[in-house]
Amino acid sequence: MEGGFSSFWGPVTSTDRCEKNYVHSSYIAEFFNTISNIPGILFALIGLINALRQRFEKRFSVLHISNMILSIGSMLYHATLQRVQQQGDETPMVWEMLLYFYILYSPDWHYQSTMPTFLFFYGVGFAIAHALIRFEIGFKVHYIILCLLCIPRMYKYYIYTKDNYAKRLAKLYIATLFLGSICWLMDRVLCKEISHWYFNPQGHALWHVFMSFNSYFANTFLMFCRAEQRRWDPKIIHFFGVFPYVKIQKPKSQ
DSSP: OOOSSOOSSOSOOSOOOSSOTTSSOSSOSSHHHHHTTHHHHHHHHHHHHHHHHTTOOHHHHHHHHHHHHHHHHHHHHHHHOOHHHHHHHHHHHHHHHHHHHHHHHGGGOSSTTHHHHHHHHHHHHHHHHHHHOOOHHHHHHHHHHHHHHHHHHHHHHHHHOOOHHHHHHHHHHHHHHHHHHHHHHHHHHSHHHHTTSSSOOOHHHHHHHHHHHHHHHHHHHHHHHHHHHTTOOOEEEEETTTEEEEEOOOOTTO
């Protein structure tokens, strides 16, 4: 949507959201949609430090880094509203879901090399196709399908987990996903009505914030479940009694 300042990045070539453009700066198209990605970077950094400090498997370090890349890509997209930057936001979204798929399903996959090989070429193929073809609705449907494929396994982990604090993380994951989706739909469906309001609730920016918490809760829950599989005696500890993270105790032989 149009705003007050002139555009530093040129005409909008990407999907435009409900926030007015260049209201607060000529260098940032959608100010709130841009800065709302900062929590995602910080939470991913905290998760990465914890994974490295306790020597979790590399897959979790890669997962936290992918969360950071996604948040940075989203910042660039909303700051510029250019098609290339939008692809730099959407392609990592798919790569991240492929990584979640691997973490969720690989422990019981009998052919260890086939899954990462397939997912790698699938991710590369999608990136090439997405760079050549612009499919807005198709992208959303594809992304939703990838998310739905992860839910059965996530539910299985929830059932088999006995720790109440870990179960709470899974519930927080669902709650933040639900609240974030409501904000996203509100911003998307009610944009014309919201544009006439005195105050814009910034639904898409709230979606970013909720999904920052959502990713952190999901990652922490998966780290706990994997540590249980490896018999690392995991516990959910709350930093300052509020912020959850996984603490493990590996056997001396590991």
